[in-house]
Every structure is written in C-alpha cells, then in structure tokens.
Amino acid sequence: MSGSAAEHGEDMRRHGDGRGRALLDALLEGRSDPGLAARAAGALGLPERGRYVVAALAAGGCGPAAGALEADGLRFLRRGRGDREVLVVALGDRDPAVLAALLARWCRGPGGIGPVTDGLAGLGAARRLAEVALLTCPPGTSEVVRLEERLPAALVVSQPQLSARLVEDVLGPLLAAAPADRALLLRTFEAWLECGGSAGRTAGRLYCHRNTVLNRLRRLERLTSRSLTRPRELIEMMLALDAFRLTARQP
Known part of the structure; x- marks a missing residue:
C-alpha cells in the first residue's frame, strides 16, 4: 500500500x-x-x-x-x-x-x-x-x-437536602457532643449494625466488653430519642448514619 x-x-x-x-x-x-x-x-x-x-x-x-x-x-x-x-x-x-x-x-x-x-x-x-x-x-x-x-x-x-434534614432531626443532639464521644458512639452503632445487632460480636470487633457496647447504645438512644428495638426508629437511625457519612458536612 x-x-x-x-x-x-x-x-x-x-x-x-x-x-x-x-x-x-x-x-x-x-x-x-x-x-x-x-x-x-x-x-x-x-x-x-x-x-x-x-x-x-x-x-x-x-x-x-x-x-x-x-x-x-x-x-x-x-x-x-x-x-x-x-x-x-x-x-x-x-x-x-x-x-x-x-x-x-x-x-x-x-x-x-x-x-x-x-x-x-x-x-x-x-x-x-x-x-x-x-x-x-x-x-x-x-x-x-x-x-x-x-x-x-x-x-x-440522591436527596442531599432531605438527607441534611434527616441528620439534623435524628442526630442533632449527638452531633453537639464532643467529637471524640460522637465518633465513638457512631462507630459502635455502625459495628453493631454490621454484626447483625449482636452486642457480643460487636464487643469482639471493638475489643471491649459486651456491657460497654450496651451502655454506648443506650447513650445513643437517649441522645437521639429513638429506640433500636423499634423498627421504624432503627431505620431512621440507619439512614441518618448513611447521610452523615456520605452527604452531611461533618463538624
């Protein structure tokens, strides 16, 4: 050619x-x-x-x-x-x-x-x-x-404005806590979810006692005015955690 x-x-x-x-x-x-x-x-x-x-x-x-x-x-x-x-x-x-x-x-x-x-x-x-x-x-x-x-x-x-509102409504009092305390409670909640709601498995993952996990979760419930045993409130908390991790401006 x-x-x-x-x-x-x-x-x-x-x-x-x-x-x-x-x-x-x-x-x-x-x-x-x-x-x-x-x-x-x-x-x-x-x-x-x-x-x-x-x-x-x-x-x-x-x-x-x-x-x-x-x-x-x-x-x-x-x-x-x-x-x-x-x-x-x-x-x-x-x-x-x-x-x-x-x-x-x-x-x-x-x-x-x-x-x-x-x-x-x-x-x-x-x-x-x-x-x-x-x-x-x-x-x-x-x-x-x-x-x-x-x-x-x-x-x-997909809904950043609604997500920000969800974070404010559900996690507002928690986000006002000291950063280290806030991070500890959220990390415990996230680990508890990943462990299928088992406090024992969560304790093993976080290298702490089972009662320590339960105490942290009770503090989380008090701060959010929501119960982890009520399905609708648990869903709100799970979605708020996702929103905080992914879309909210974290202080």
Whole structure:
C-alpha cells in the first residue's frame, strides 16, 4: 500500500473512531434522538440490543485495567467525563458480579456499577445510576460497589437536602457532643449494625466488653430519642448514619 493510501486509510479510521466516541457520549448523556442507538451500534461495532452495564470511577481510577478486562473476555469502552471515568461494558451472558470482582481487583477505586440495561439506548440512565452508586462510597475508600447492594444509601445521596434534614432531626443532639464521644458512639452503632445487632460480636470487633457496647447504645438512644428495638426508629437511625457519612458536612 502506498504512503498516501495508508494515510488515507488511517484518516478514515480516526474519523470513524471519533464518530463512534461522539455517538457514545451522546448516549451516555441520555440523548434520545431517533436512530441514535442504531447509529452508535454501527459505528462502535456493538449490538444495539444486548446486556450492557456502566461503571463510574474517579478519574484515572481504571489505570491498567483495560488489558485485564479484555483478557477476561469482556468488551468495554472507556470515556472520560470531567472528574469521572466511565466504562461501558458489553456483558453478554456474564453475571455483573464478575465485572465488580474484576474492577475491585484491577482498579484503584472507588467505583460504582449501575444495573444491567438491555440495549445501548439505556446507557444514559445506567450511567446516572452508576454515578449514584459511586457516591455511596465513603470518602477515602477504594471499594467498587454495585447499586443493588447500596439502595438505601443511594436514596440518601440522591436527596442531599432531605438527607441534611434527616441528620439534623435524628442526630442533632449527638452531633453537639464532643467529637471524640460522637465518633465513638457512631462507630459502635455502625459495628453493631454490621454484626447483625449482636452486642457480643460487636464487643469482639471493638475489643471491649459486651456491657460497654450496651451502655454506648443506650447513650445513643437517649441522645437521639429513638429506640433500636423499634423498627421504624432503627431505620431512621440507619439512614441518618448513611447521610452523615456520605452527604452531611461533618463538624
């Protein structure tokens, strides 16, 4: 092939790649122009209908994961969106949990994975939900989570004004306590939840006596005017804890 012919072919390939990226960006933005998904499918060499999932990570979080994902047989496209890195993954018949495990292994995180969508036209909604899942990762963590695993926290981060009100109403007196005391009670409550409400297991995790755990929980109940034995009040406290960890301005 002559030099000019080769250059012409490279120009055509670049033009095609650029068009595909532009169409993919339009889908990720949630545009619903007639025929957009079909045009994107043709330009990207992907089926218009199929099982896709979108993952959102902090910018640069995917790092060298491209080779690892391809080696595992997953077709994916990567796009940057401001301080986010977005992966569009063609799952085929794979379980999305496989993708979560791979990203947790190969990416620095944190990251969020949205629900499976059954075609390219659903990428906009899938991207938004993946970013919500990402917001459920507390600051400083490197975990990669699926939205389905974080639905209560996702509700909290999706409504920051209501979340702030929830924190104020439920945790207000507790937040007025000394920072060290506040942190101790919240850490005990969080450990108690993770231990399935077992004071004994919580004591083992926190390296203290079971009665110490019970005393801290009783203090938490007094400060919040809520009981851990009443389901509705327990739910309020759990959601308020999520809101405080994820959205509230912590003093």
